[in-house]
Amino acid sequence: MGLFDIFRRRSKESKEEKQPEETVKSSEQSEQETKLESVTDAQTTAADANETEAENTATEATTDSTSTDDQSDVKENEEAEKPVMNDSEESDSSFDSSEETNESSTEESDNSQATETVSEGDNLEDVSDDSAVEDTREKTTTRQDTQSETIANTDSETITNNLETETAASQEDTNESEESPVEEPTSVDNQSTEPDDTQKFDDTKQPTEDGATQYEHGLAKSRSTFGQRLNALFANFRSVDEEFFERLEDMLIESDVGFETAMKLTDELRDEVKLQNAKKPKDVQNVIVQKMIELYDSEGNGEDNTLHLASSGPTVLLFVGVNGVGKTTTIGKLAKRFKDEGKKVLLVAADTFRAGAIEQLNVWAQRDGVDIVKKEAGSDPAASVFDGVKKAKAENYDILMVDTAGRLQNKVNLMNELAKMKKILTREIPDAPHEVLLVLDATTGQNAMTQAKTFKDTTDVTGIVLTKLDGTAKGGIVLAIRNELHLPVKLVGLGEKVTDLADFDANNFIYGLFKGLFKD
Numbered sequence: 001m002g003l004f005d006i007f008r009r010r011s012k013e014s015k016e017e018k019q020p021e022e023t024v025k026s027s028e029q030s031e032q033e034t035k036l037e038s039v040t041d042a043q044t045t046a047a048d049a050n051e052t053e054a055e056n057t058a059t060e061a062t063t064d065s066t067s068t069d070d071q072s073d074v075k076e077n078e079e080a081e082k083p084v085m086n087d088s089e090e091s092d093s094s095f096d097s098s099e100e101t102n103e104s105s106t107e108e109s110d111n112s113q114a115t116e117t118v119s120e121g122d123n124l125e126d127v128s129d130d131s132a133v134e135d136t137r138e139k140t141t142t143r144q145d146t147q148s149e150t151i152a153n154t155d156s157e158t159i160t161n162n163l164e165t166e167t168a169a170s171q172e173d174t175n176e177s178e179e180s181p182v183e184e185p186t187s188v189d190n191q192s193t194e195p196d197d198t199q200k201f202d203d204t205k206q207p208t209e210d211g212a213t214q215y216e217h218g219l220a221k222s223r224s225t226f227g228q229r230l231n232a233l234f235a236n237f238r239s240v241d242e243e244f245f246e247r248l249e250d251m252l253i254e255s256d257v258g259f260e261t262a263m264k265l266t267d268e269l270r271d272e273v274k275l276q277n278a279k280k281p282k283d284v285q286n287v288i289v290q291k292m293i294e295l296y297d298s299e300g301n302g303e304d305n306t307l308h309l310a311s312s313g314p315t316v317l318l319f320v321g322v323n324g325v326g327k328t329t330t331i332g333k334l335a336k337r338f339k340d341e342g343k344k345v346l347l348v349a350a351d352t353f354r355a356g357a358i359e360q361l362n363v364w365a366q367r368d369g370v371d372i373v374k375k376e377a378g379s380d381p382a383a384s385v386f387d388g389v390k391k392a393k394a395e396n397y398d399i400l401m402v403d404t405a406g407r408l409q410n411k412v413n414l415m416n417e418l419a420k421m422k423k424i425l426t427r428e429i430p431d432a433p434h435e436v437l438l439v440l441d442a443t444t445g446q447n448a449m450t451q452a453k454t455f456k457d458t459t460d461v462t463g464i465v466l467t468k469l470d471g472t473a474k475g476g477i478v479l480a481i482r483n484e485l486h487l488p489v490k491l492v493g494l495g496e497k498v499t500d501l502a503d504f505d506a507n508n509f510i511y512g513l514f515k516g517l518f519k520d
């Protein structure tokens with residue numbers, strides 16, 4: 001049975017079972033129906049403009065929210081459900097607006113925070129628009145060349161040389177340099193004690209939704225926007241002509257399915273509409289929904305969306321991604337899930353570039369009641385990883401999750417840093433890390449795609465965590481990730497609460513995205 005058949009069966013079942021409730025719940029659908037009848041050309045144009053504006057504002061707000069105090073105001077009401085590190089975000093933003101120079105990067109192996117000096121513009125994390133990304137990438141490329149040269153000429157203590165010139169003969173030296181951090185003061189907090197009451201989750205507020213309902217809620221914004229756009233489209237066009245398909249193509253691109261997918265889908269729809277001789281808006285709409293579902297189905301064929309866990313010993317999950325995308329929150333949510341499954345969980349705060357990041361992970365560890373390995377800000381992240389993996393092995397942890405820094409100051413540094421962490425992990429646990437999960441913020445659309453390409457070039461990403469799907473109208477980004485990146489989406493963030501993280505499930509995703517849009 002294909003995804004489309006499953007979708008139809010589910011839609012029917014849900015209608016039959018929950019008829020009264022559905023009537024109340026799907027106000028958005030009736031709103032869409034009303035729009036279908038009443039939207040005039042002018043209204044549609046205005047609605048589109050408002051919508052775009054609202055989306056832009058939302059995207060901007062999301063981008064800004066990770067580094068401004070406004071975030072704390074917006075989220076005050078959610079204190080009981082998730083940790084918010086307002087104080088630290090402030091310090092983060094001031095730090096992130098600056099960058100390390102090439103000189104400082106070559107001195108990283110000294111683990112000396114004090115050697116870092118700053119200059120503008122060579123990281124991607126503060127990028128909030130495509131042009132900025134392009135600009136930054138250009139700079140990054142230039143810097144990368146310079147960086148490679150500089151690093152190549154630096155003494156044997158540099159990270160690059162450690163990684164590239166390491167031979168069996170120098171293994172001992174390298175071990176020494178990597179193990180030396182152990183002597184640094186390390187705080188390994190066993191959080192067996194209960195965290196204070198103010199930091200406890202309010203479990204009564206956690207939803208008891210099954211997977212489908214969770215997706216249905218999380219994707220409400222994407223669904224309703226797509227539905228509204230479809231309705232507006234049908235209100236504007238009395239006949240299904242070439243202009244209709246062009247507008248449909250624009251609409252799909254606006255939904256972030258990716259340019260190629262939008263073209264492909266529209267081409268297929270042209271043929272299908274002819275084939276089925278669909279003329280009435282209702283029939284055409286069904287063909288559109290059906291085609292989209294089929295596309296999700298076929299693109300996902302053979303995709304391994306599962307999280308790979310070690311068959312024995314600790315499973316190591318490494319989280320990468322730029323600042324503010326939701327790495328720490330995802331780790332916090334996942335830690336709770338693993339803990340509830342009876343697993344022994346250890347977190348490693350390897351984002352040592354800012355104190356706020358360490359503290360934020362610490363708060364999650366306390367709330368989840370799991371352990372954490374953390375060092376002071378500015379220390380070598382690899383040292384925290386080393387302590388973490390040693391501890392995980394020695395004390396039989398099931399899961400080790402590593403929160404890395406989101407700084408993408410330049411590819412060489414990032415690559416070296418991640419490579420160093422991976423080498424330390426592999427030395428202790430040969431098949432670690434079991435997953436390198438790239439966290440992407442769905443609300444940033446094409447920026448997320450750009451970041452993904454950079455990370456993919458830099459390290460062996462094994463899967464994507466797509467966060468903040470609840471905050472975007474562009475759920476189509478899942479298709480773009482599949483088509484353009486060929487990476488499986490493994491987890492999705494559907495809200496800010498601890499339970500708002502789901503394994504990616506194509507059935508549930510499609511149901512959440514298109515429910516109510518198929519007309520009987």
Ligand SMILES: Nc1nc2c(ncn2[C@@H]2O[C@H](COP(=O)(O)OP(=O)(O)OP(=O)(O)O)[C@@H](O)[C@H]2O)c(=O)[nH]1
Nearest residue numbers: 323324325326327328329406467468493494495496
């Ligand atoms: N609505 C929504 N918000 C989310 C989701 N995941 C994370 N967030 C929010 O996104 C913001 C940033 O999340 P963080 O976990 O701090 O992001 P990060 O990647 O660790 O950022 P740094 O620590 O700065 O590197 C926080 O306010 C989170 O509550 C999600 O799935 N939905």
